[in-house]
Amino acid sequence: MSDVLPHLSLRADVRTERSYGGKVVSVDFGLGCVRPNIQLEDGRSGVGCCLGCSRPPCILRPVYPEAATQVLSEFPQDPSSDLCPTNCIDINQESKLATIDTSSCIGCGLCVARCPFGAIHLSTDGKAVVEYDDSDKLLRAAGPTPLPETVGRAGVLGAVTVASLANIPDVMRGLKDVQALRLVGNAFSLLGVDARVRRRGDTNVRFDGVVGFDGRKLGVMEIEITPNVVESPRALLEDVAVLHSRYNVRIEDIYPLSVILSLPNARSEYYQVMQDIENVLNIQCRTITIGALLTLVWHHGVIEHLDGLFLTTPGGVDMRDSICKFVGSLHGEPYPGAFITAK
Amino acid sequence: MLRFPNPGSTIQNFIAVYTSAYSELNDKVIDLDDIVSVVVAANLATSSGYMGQEAISRSTRSDRSRDPLYNQLKMYAEIFRSLGWLHPTEERSLNYTFTLLGKQIVASGRYWLPLFRESVLGIVYPSNILEVKGEYNLRPFALILRCMQRLGGVISRDEMIVGPLSASSDRTENDVATILETVHEVRKSSTHIQNALENLSERRRIQINTLKNYTRWPIAVLRDVNWVVDGSANYEDGRSYSVFKLTEEGETIAKALETAADIRLEHIGSLAERQKRAISIHGHYSMLERAGFDLSSVDKLLKETQPDLTQSLVKLGFEPTSRLLFSPFQTLSLSDINVIFPSEELQERSSSRSMRQEGSVRTGRNSRGHLFVEPLFTVRPKADVSEEAEYSKKQLVDLFKKHGEVNEAVAEFVSGHRWDTKERFYPLVTHLFQIVGYASENSRPGVNYQRWDASVVIGDAAIPVEIKSPTEELVLSMKSIRQALENKVISLSRGGIDKKADITSLIVGFDLPQERSDMANLIDDIYKAYGFKIGVISIYSLATLAMAAILKGEMIAPKQLSTLRGFLSV
Numbered sequence: 001m002s003d004v005l006p007h008l009s010l011r012a013d014v015r016t017e018r019s020y021g022g023k024v025v026s027v028d029f030g031l032g033c034v035r036p037n038i039q040l041e042d043g044r045s046g047v048g049c050c051l052g053c054s055r056p057p058c059i060l061r062p063v064y065p066e067a068a069t070q071v072l073s074e075f076p077q078d079p080s081s082d083l084c085p086t087n088c089i090d091i092n093q094e095s096k097l098a099t100i101d102t103s104s105c106i107g108c109g110l111c112v113a114r115c116p117f118g119a120i121h122l123s124t125d126g127k128a129v130v131e132y133d134d135s136d137k138l139l140r141a142a143g144p145t146p147l148p149e150t151v152g153r154a155g156v157l158g159a160v161t162v163a164s165l166a167n168i169p170d171v172m173r174g175l176k177d178v179q180a181l182r183l184v185g186n187a188f189s190l191l192g193v194d195a196r197v198r199r200r201g202d203t204n205v206r207f208d209g210v211v212g213f214d215g216r217k218l219g220v221m222e223i224e225i226t227p228n229v230v231e232s233p234r235a236l237l238e239d240v241a242v243l244h245s246r247y248n249v250r251i252e253d254i255y256p257l258s259v260i261l262s263l264p265n266a267r268s269e270y271y272q273v274m275q276d277i278e279n280v281l282n283i284q285c286r287t288i289t290i291g292a293l294l295t296l297v298w299h300h301g302v303i304e305h306l307d308g309l310f311l312t313t314p315g316g317v318d319m320r321d322s323i324c325k326f327v328g329s330l331h332g333e334p335y336p337g338a339f340i341t342a343k
Numbered sequence: 344m345l346r347f348p349n350p351g352s353t354i355q356n357f358i359a360v361y362t363s364a365y366s367e368l369n370d371k372v373i374d375l376d377d378i379v380s381v382v383v384a385a386n387l388a389t390s391s392g393y394m395g396q397e398a399i400s401r402s403t404r405s406d407r408s409r410d411p412l413y414n415q416l417k418m419y420a421e422i423f424r425s426l427g428w429l430h431p432t433e434e435r436s437l438n439y440t441f442t443l444l445g446k447q448i449v450a451s452g453r454y455w456l457p458l459f460r461e462s463v464l465g466i467v468y469p470s471n472i473l474e475v476k477g478e479y480n481l482r483p484f485a486l487i488l489r490c491m492q493r494l495g496g497v498i499s500r501d502e503m504i505v506g507p508l509s510a511s512s513d514r515t516e517n518d519v520a521t522i523l524e525t526v527h528e529v530r531k532s533s534t535h536i537q538n539a540l541e542n543l544s545e546r547r548r549i550q551i552n553t554l555k556n557y558t559r560w561p562i563a564v565l566r567d568v569n570w571v572v573d574g575s576a577n578y579e580d581g582r583s584y585s586v587f588k589l590t591e592e593g594e595t596i597a598k599a600l601e602t603a604a605d606i607r608l609e610h611i612g613s614l615a616e617r618q619k620r621a622i623s624i625h626g627h628y629s630m631l632e633r634a635g636f637d638l639s640s641v642d643k644l645l646k647e648t649q650p651d652l653t654q655s656l657v658k659l660g661f662e663p664t665s666r667l668l669f670s671p672f673q674t675l676s677l678s679d680i681n682v683i684f685p686s687e688e689l690q691e692r693s694s695s696r697s698m699r700q701e702g703s704v705r706t707g708r709n710s711r712g713h714l715f716v717e718p719l720f721t722v723r724p725k726a727d728v729s730e731e732a733e734y735s736k737k738q739l740v741d742l743f744k745k746h747g748e749v750n751e752a753v754a755e756f757v758s759g760h761r762w763d764t765k766e767r768f769y770p771l772v773t774h775l776f777q778i779v780g781y782a783s784e785n786s787r788p789g790v791n792y793q794r795w796d797a798s799v800v801i802g803d804a805a806i807p808v809e810i811k812s813p814t815e816e817l818v819l820s821m822k823s824i825r826q827a828l829e830n831k832v833i834s835l836s837r838g839g840i841d842k843k844a845d846i847t848s849l850i851v852g853f854d855l856p857q858e859r860s861d862m863a864n865l866i867d868d869i870y871k872a873y874g875f876k877i878g879v880i881s882i883y884s885l886a887t888l889a890m891a892a893i894l895k896g897e898m899i900a901p902k903q904l905s906t907l908r909g910f911l912s913v
Contacts, residue, residue, distance in 0.1 A: 002684040004446045005636045009454050059453075076387060079359030081453055093635070178353075199387075200353045206821070234829035238865065241828075245868035246397070269794075273829065276836035281873060 009091050018051045018097075020044075020117070021140025024148050027118040029155035032298070033162060035131055036118035036155070038138070046136025048118025050097040053147065058098050058111040058120060058130075059089050061186050064194035064212075071247050072212045076205055077196035078182060083110050085175065085183035089128070102127045106171045107164025108183060109157045113190050113297050116151045126164030156327075157298035160291075165298075165334035168291055172225045172261050180225050184259050185209055187293045192302040197223070207239040211257070213305050218243065219255040225290070232258040233273040236285055255306045256285045262337030263289060266316045271341075274312040286310040291338030292319050301326035316341030344509045344547060345468075345483055347425075348418035349559040354567040358448065358455050360387050360419055361428060365441055365449045372438050378416050422560065424473050426462040427672035430680070443684050444672040447631060458634035460568050464600075465630065465670025469608055472673060480607070481513040485600045485668070487561070488570065488589070489519065492597035494526055497576050497586040500562060502526045504554050505539045508561070514607075532580045562587070570596065604661035606669035614655050621651030623683045626669030711863040714909030718888065723780040723898035732774035739778075739890055749894070753886045760853070760882065761813055765796075768812035772851045772882070773797050776808075778889040780898035783808075795830040795848075801905040804846045807834050811852040819852035824865050824877055826850075831875045847876040847907045855881050855910060866909055878907030887913040 023041040027048065030037065035047040061083040083089075088104040089111050091097070098119070100111075107126035123129050158165070172180060181197040188195030188211050197209035211219035220239040222232045236256035243249040264270050274285045288310045296303070309322040319339045320330055333339040350357070363385035364378045371377075383398055398412065420439065423429040428445030432438045444462065451458050468479035486507045491498045498506070506526040512518045529536040544551045565571040570593035576586045589597060606626065611619055628645060632638050638645065653663045672680060728736065738759075742752035760771060769785050776783035782800040795807035807830040811823055831848040856862065866877045891897045899911075 002443050002686060003640065004443065004450050005631055005638065005640060007451045007454050008635050008637050009452075079356055079387065199356055234825045237828055237832065238825050238869075241868040241872035242865070245871040246864075251872065273833065276832050279836040280832045 008093055018049070018134075019140055019143060020051070020138050023146070024048075024117055024151055026152035026154060027116070029112075029121070029153070029157055032156045032158035033122050033124045035121050038118040039152075040138070044138060046138050047131065048115075049131045049134045049139070050119040051117055052091070052096040052098070053117075055147075056091065056098055057083075057147065058115045059083060059091070062114070062189045064189070069212055069216055069218055069249070071210055071218060071243060071249060072194055072196060075196045075210050076199055077209075078178065078185065078199045080182065082182070083114060083186050085110070085179040085186065089130075095132070097132055098130045100128050100130055106175075107167070108187075108294055109164070109298050110183075110186055110190060112157050113153075113300065116148050122158045122162070122164060124158075124163065126162065126167060153300040160295055160298075160330060160334045160338075161332050162334075165291060165294060165338075167335075168294065168338075169261055169335050172290060175225070181208060181223055184221070184223050184290070184293065187297050188303075190297050191293075192304070193219075197221070206235075206242065208259075211255075213255075213303075217253050217255060217305060218249055219257045219286075219306060221257045221259050223259045225261045227261075227264070229258070229260045229264055229270050230268065230273070232260065233270060233277060233285060237277060237281075237283075240283060251281075251283065254283075256283060257306070257310075258285060258287045258312075259290070259293070260287065261290050262335065263287070263317050263339075263341045264337070265342050271312060271315055271317070275314045285312050287312045287317050288319065289338050291334045292323055295323060295330075295334070295338075296326050299327035316343070344504065344543070344549070344554060344557060345479065346557045347560040348421050349556060350415055350418040350422065354459065354564060356387060357419065357422070358459065359385070361423060361445065362449050363387060365445065369441060369446075372432055372440055374438050375413055375416050375420060378420065379412050382416070383412070425466050425673070426459075427465060427472070427670055428462070430472060430672075430677055433677055442672045442680070443686065444627065444630075444670070447634075447636065451634065451636070454635060456568060458630065458636075460570075460596075461630040461634050462670065462673070463564055463568065464596075464668065465673040467607065467670070467674055470674045471608065471676035471679070479511055480609075481507075481510060482605060482607075482668070483507065484561070484564070485605070486510065486513045486519075486522075487565070488593060488597040489513075489600055490522055490526070491571075491587075491589050492594065492601075493519075493523055495576075496589040496594065497574060498526070499536075499576070499584060499586045500555065500558050501536050501540055502529060502586075503558055503561070505529060505536070505543055508558065509543060530578055532578045533582060533584065535578075565593075569593070599666055600668065602662075602665060603668040604656055604659070604665035606659070606667070606674075608674055610659050611675070614658070617651050618655035618658070619679070620683050621648040622655045622667075622669060623671035623675065623679075624648050625652045626667050627671050627684070629667045630670060711860065711867075711909075714863045714866060715912045716903070716907060716909050717912055718899040719903050720891065720895075720897040721900045723892050723896050726777075726780055726782075728777040729774065731770060732777040735771060735774045736778050736889070736893060739886065739893055743890065743894065749887065749890050753883060753890055756886050757853075757883050763812050764814050765810070765812040768814075768853075768882075769796050769810050772808065772810050772885065775882075775885045775889045779885070779892050781901075781904070794833050799849065799904075801901045804843055804905060806846055806849055806905060807831065808849045808851055811850070813853035816852060818854045818856050819850065819862070819879065819881075820856075821861060821865060823850045823852060824862060824869070824879075827877045828869055828873075828875060831877075844874060845876070846905055847878040849878045849880065849907065851880050851882065851885060853882050855879065859910065863909065870908060876906060876908035878904075878909065878911065880907075880911045884911050884913040 020040055024038050025041050026039045028037045037045060038048040039045045060081050085108065086104045086106055088101040089098055092099040105127045107122060107128065109122055111128050112120045112122055120128050120130050178200040185195045185197035194212040195209060198205055207220050208223040209221040211221065220243055222235045224232050236258060240251060240254050240256055243254055244251050277283050277285060286306055310319055323339065324330060336342055360382050364381045367381045368377055420429060428442055428448060429439040430442050432440060448455055448458055463484045466484060467482045487503060490507045506522045510522045529539045540551050544554060565587060569590055571587035572590055574586050574588035575583050577583050606622060624644060625648065628638055628641055656663045671683065739756055742755050746752045760768065773783040773785050776799050783797060785797045786795055796810040797808040798805040799808055809823055809827045809830055811819055827848040827850045835844060869875050869877055888899055
């Protein structure tokens with residue numbers, strides 16, 4: 001009988017003998033850009049290192065098996081299971097540990113935020129770094145460390161002014177459409193939201209993504225990383241009509257969500273059209289920038305709903321209050337137009 | 344020319360379709376309907392703007408040749424067969440089983456790319472597994488890469504068409520030299536390549552656009568596996584043109600192919616059974632080894648068969664240590680495969696084909712008859728038209744005199760505006776509305792509340808009109824519907840024009856798409872969600888209305904135009 005052979009990177013025994021010998025309770029990132037400190041159930045603590053997980057959370061995106069609504073369950077999403085938008089993290093065949101191709105790492109921090117063992121951090125020059133060195137002697141010879149169901153996370157991956165967030169506009173311009181969509185979808189997933197972005201080339205479903213919240217609320221996304229954001233409000237209007245008419249979603253249960261790179265200046269028609277939509281149809285469109293989204297991820301935010309959050313107001317947007325609901329306080333913005341409309 | 348189907352998808356989606364089908368239907372004999380059901384359940388197929396079960400329902404036609412999902416999956420299946428991942432059963436060619444090579448693709452998880460590359464290089468003609476139209480003796484992707492390497496690392500789409508994809512053999516140095524010579528010849532100038540394409544088109548009786556369509560899948564593959572990137576090169580006359588350029592990875596593989604032991608069906612025929620088995624086993628597992636699989640469980644088998652492999656390679660005139668380029672699942676017959684790679688007995692038929700059985704889904708699409716509106720005419724009151732509109736009116740009159748027939752006169756009028764830019768076309772639309780009998784004017788640039796391109800006054804309401812000139816959009820797109828919707832919202836919010844929700848928002852374009860279902864669905868969606876009406880008029884219809892006003896003194900009824908929902912059909 002001819003058997004199916006296992007791939008070297010996916011063998012069941014890919015997990016190394018590296019083990020903390022106990023459960024991780026929390027990961028503390030401190031003020032960011034340093035090796036995170038982990039706290040183990042048995043009271044030991046110290047800086048984390050890569051354990052070489054068999055299904056590495058730093059490589060695979062979170063999966064929400066039970067979709068809350070029909071639209072979410074049927075949405076033709078990006079088939080990739082990758083967490084990293086540029087696919088720059090992988091398992092090294094020899095060491096069986098995670099390794100990062102720094103030439104394509106954009107420093108978004110998704111892998112850092114997702115690793116439950118505190119093994120990855122962001123460097124000050126905006127690259128993810130995997131730590132292999134067990135400098136605090138936490139590793140034990142005993143069996144592998146189980147993937148914890150929940151891990152407390154504290155601190156921040158880096159200051160909002162750190163290089164990688166500040167460089168987001170340049171970085172995003174270099175990404176392919178599918179990579180940008182993956183970044184947004186996976187960032188929402190890390191914020192506790194069931195997010196699905198469309199797969200490349202599917203012209204049948206016109207919205208870029210959907211996000212499901214508790215209580216059957218549904219966000220519909222238009223993701224635009226070019227400066228041409230005036231298309232987004234009218235696209236959202238269409239999206240709401242399609243969701244309501246074809247999938248019987250109540251209009252009041254839909255959050256139209258414009259995800260953009262940076263806020264256009266105060267004179268842009270973008271704000272006025274969103275205001276028109278609210279005046280005429282009582283539909284409130286939301287705006288969130290990539291900078292704001294990643295800031296929330298870097299602060300381990302969990303979004304349960306969007307009521308009253310990220311609203312677009314006449315003449316501009318100020319997202320700082322909305323962001324602070326999740327992250328406490330903010331000092332500055334990573335790049336112009338990331339949080340506040342330039343006057 | 345080799346004809347690759349184009350399922351219109353990304354390679355990653357392509358892998359996901361196969362993986363989903365395998366996950367649900369493994370170890371069963373399956374047909375296309377099974378694959379359709381599974382890929383829809385996995386959210387990998389959409390149709391006519393719908394997803395999920397509704398996509399199946401919208402796609403299903405009693406005439407299967409017009410069923411978009413079925414046809415798309417047929418193309419997928421053909422490519423899966425070329426890649427050696429699906430085999431037809433011996434009983435029926437549209438019943439399939441999953442192969443061991445296909446199972447390995449599933450087992451590779453997110454690391455599918457290297458084995459996909461191997462499968463692409465494994466495509467070979469002739470084979471005992473797939474019949475292709477015409478006489479071919481070549482390994483197409485390997486040939487493209489080898490040609491590129493010898494052509495300065497670049498090739499254009501058109502060069503690919505007249506060169507490697509039109510070759511019938513790559514078996515001898517002479518065959519390859521002839522292909523290279525053809526490409527060198529067409530690199531003299533754009534006229535040379537254009538002539539070569541036209542000659543080929545005439546010889547094969549295939550339109551040039553169709554020839555180009557056959558390259559879509561190969562080009563998508565070459566790009567997605569990172570063997571080529573876009574670049575530019577110069578003809579001998581100095582003018583530049585777009586090409587695909589070998590990447591470092593592409594160049595490495597192209598060089599490796601030059602010295603590989605490229606085993607074809609004709610070689611296999613000359614080998615003893617033991618040797619055939621050895622070369623097949625080593626061919627398959629060498630693909631897996633290069634793709635990063637763990638071969639430790641077949642180590643013994645490989646050692647046992649090594650002497651027979653060495654003998655076969657020597658017999659065929661290859662170096663025994665050469666890279667083996669032979670994919671048995673893409674070359675050998677089903678009976679040979681079953682002997683060399685024995686597998687478990689299959690269940691006879693899949694039991695998961697309930698979704699597409701007759702009566703289980705609503706077939707066809709919603710009736711959209713209500714969205715195709717014939718004009719109702721009323722007497723046109725006397726009204727002045729602008730001086731510019733008089734000019735269009737005179738043109739129409741002259742054309743009617745010339746043809747003596749409305750349709751022909753309007754057709755010539757419309758074709759005369761085929762190349763209008765918006766500076767000419769937008770005023771033309773307002774002039775035609777004036778001739779029809781309604782005051783109409785273009786919006787002034789820079790006026791904030793006038794986002795629409797023109798307005799038409801009907802009674803006490805002014806209707807916003809979104810216009811698309813033929814140089815902007817020859818055929819109206821869905822985008823124009825969005826813009827008309829936005830115009831409606833802005834007009835209600837900011838005033839300056841109609842303030843009535845039940846007044847239509849118009850779109851005038853040069854031509855309407857042949858397939859209007861997506862547009863019609865969206866017009867219905869907007870009405871259902873917001874109660875807004877969107878009306879669509881082609882320039883042909885508008886000019887015909889103008890002709891009716893000139894010749895018969897009739898105009899489209901104000902009530903009908905101001906509440907138009909759907910397409911005005913004249």
